[in-house]
Amino acid sequence: KQEVTQIPAALSVPEGENLVLNCSFTDSAIYNLQWFRQDPGKGLTSLLLIQSSQREQTSGRLNASLDKSSGRSTLYIAASQPGDSATYLCASGTYKYIFGTGTRLKVLA
Amino acid sequence: SAVISQKPSRDICQRGTSLTIQCQVDSQVTMMFWYRQQPGQSLTLIATANQGSEATYESGFVIDKFPISRPNLTFSTLTVSNMSPEDSSIYLCSVGGLAVSDTQYFGPGTRLTVL
Numbered sequence: 001k002q003e004v005t006q007i008p009a010a011l012s013v014p015e016g017e018n019l020v021l022n023c024s025f026t027d028s029a030i031y032n033l034q035w036f037r038q039d040p041g042k043g044l045t046s047l048l049l050i051q052s053s054q055r056e057q058t059s060g061r062l063n064a065s066l067d068k069s070s071g072r073s074t075l076y077i078a079a080s081q082p083g084d085s086a087t088y089l090c091a092s093g094t095y096k097y098i099f100g101t102g103t104r105l106k107v108l109a
Numbered sequence: 110s111a112v113i114s115q116k117p118s119r120d121i122c123q124r125g126t127s128l129t130i131q132c133q134v135d136s137q138v139t140m141m142f143w144y145r146q147q148p149g150q151s152l153t154l155i156a157t158a159n160q161g162s163e164a165t166y167e168s169g170f171v172i173d174k175f176p177i178s179r180p181n182l183t184f185s186t187l188t189v190s191n192m193s194p195e196d197s198s199i200y201l202c203s204v205g206g207l208a209v210s211d212t213q214y215f216g217p218g219t220r221l222t223v224l
Contacts (some may be wrong), residue, residue, distance in 0.1 A: 016128060034213065041210065041220070042218070042219040043201055043218045044112075044152075044201070044203075044215040045215075046212045046214060046215075049212045080111055089152070091213075095140050095142075095157075095213075096154050097152075099151040099153075100151060101150075101151050102151050
């Protein structure tokens, strides 16, 4: 059974810093790896989707990579801003997703 | 993309009662899912809502506790039955297409508190 873990659980950084969030999964036979953002009291917003055959995806200041052989995905956030403060979730699956434990990010102004 | 709405956005309920949560999508979608997010936890899939047939439940979730309806391709309901404080969670509806390359979209969630 797929298990998804995220490290660190919480992170606090000064504005402008580049940062990396980590996601590990136990079953390398994943299909999609998707990164989401969740703001307090709100639903999930999809950030990036990496298909199994892909190695990375980029959107603006965000870059997500996928290394199936090592069972890892990373989300890179460049030049962080206070508006980036949220919980970041990674999820592995096809039509149904198994979610990681999340990283609570706080970017200090 | 898909725009998803949920009703109610939040509710406070008494132990032993039931609450039905509605999920409405602005376009026809093949796959609809219901997730639960318990306080301080990540999301756990409850079931896949199948149009025209019974929902498919994940391990640990049963139809008697979480009956689901899917009368058409844009609407689904999840009922939380005979509630206890342990059911206090955020319940989220999500949608995805047949193509495995599809992004999965989530509704804003329903925050349920059971007293």
